[in-house]
Amino acid sequence: MTDEQESGFTLNPRYDANGLLTAIVTDEADGAVLMVGHMNAEALAKSMASRTAVFFSRSRQRLWQKGESSGNILHIVDMRIDCDQDAIWIIARPQGPTCHTGARSCFYRRVTDSGLEPV
Amino acid sequence: MTDEQESGFTLNPRYDANGLLTAIVTDEADGAVLMVGHMNAEALAKSMASRTAVFFSRSRQRLWQKGESSGNILHIVDMRIDCDQDAIWIIARPQGPTCHTGARSCFYRRVTDSGLEPV
Numbered sequence: 001m002t003d004e005q006e007s008g009f010t011l012n013p014r015y016d017a018n019g020l021l022t023a024i025v026t027d028e029a030d031g032a033v034l035m036v037g038h039m040n041a042e043a044l045a046k047s048m049a050s051r052t053a054v055f056f057s058r059s060r061q062r063l064w065q066k067g068e069s070s071g072n073i074l075h076i077v078d079m080r081i082d083c084d085q086d087a088i089w090i091i092a093r094p095q096g097p098t099c100h101t102g103a104r105s106c107f108y109r110r111v112t113d114s115g116l117e118p119v
Numbered sequence: 120m121t122d123e124q125e126s127g128f129t130l131n132p133r134y135d136a137n138g139l140l141t142a143i144v145t146d147e148a149d150g151a152v153l154m155v156g157h158m159n160a161e162a163l164a165k166s167m168a169s170r171t172a173v174f175f176s177r178s179r180q181r182l183w184q185k186g187e188s189s190g191n192i193l194h195i196v197d198m199r200i201d202c203d204q205d206a207i208w209i210i211a212r213p214q215g216p217t218c219h220t221g222a223r224s225c226f227y228r229r230v231t232d233s234g235l236e237p238v
Contacts, residue, residue, distance in 0.1 A: 006220065007220075009235040009236060009237075010234055011230060024143050024152055030150060032150065033143055033152075035201070036141055036201060078229065080152075080228060080230065083218055083220055083222070083225045089152045099202055103202075106206075107200065107201050108199075108202070109128070110198065111130060111167070111199065111200050111207070113167065115128050115129055116127070116200065
């Protein structure tokens with residue numbers, strides 16, 4: 001990390017060894033975290049250009065337009081980057097449920113001392 | 120990922136090749152994303168036991184109690200896990216600013232087509 005990456009106003013992402021950033025998506029309506037994905041440089045560029053979330057699928061090793069099969073697109077309302085420029089926060093207007101399970105958010109279970117429970 | 124990991128109620132995290140989960144922290148007050156960190160199994164266990172956020176520092180390769188030097192502890196109000204159990208969402212009550220820069224959140228810059236701008 002350089003001072004410029006931390007305090008400057010140039011977009012200069014710090015990709016990991018696999019060329020990826022962490023991307024967090026929250027719902028503009030109430031701040032709920034909807035999902036976490038990853039973006040390579042191309043996914044970030046396509047997200048910015050289309051104002052819809054495009055990720056890089058680590059399992060399929062290819063670009064993945066969120067909603068490409070389900071239609072459940074994430075419209076980007078605002079995008080932030082963190083201090084060391086290795087994570088992106090997308091504030092989105094979701095078109096339909098975000099999780100592939102059909103849940104509104106991928107985070108549909110609470111972690112408790114005795115296991116998980118539905119939220 | 121197994122069906123049980125996705126739909127079950129047993130905590131069975133899917134750690135990456137480095138033994139880590141992604142951990143997102145939001146502010147209970149307004150849903151702002153405060154920071155993104157990583158947790159290994161020990162950090163997760165200590166976070167759950169202490170109800171304060173403990174991470175694994177990839178740069179220092181050691182456990183890191185958030186606030187250990189600054190005093191800016193993150194009190195855990197609620198904790199969620201995502202569908203494939205590789206990401207944790209912590210809803211926290213922050214004691215002071217979260218970012219090491221002194222900002223309330225690490226995400227203090229907006230990504231725009233012409234660069235970054237302060238939020």
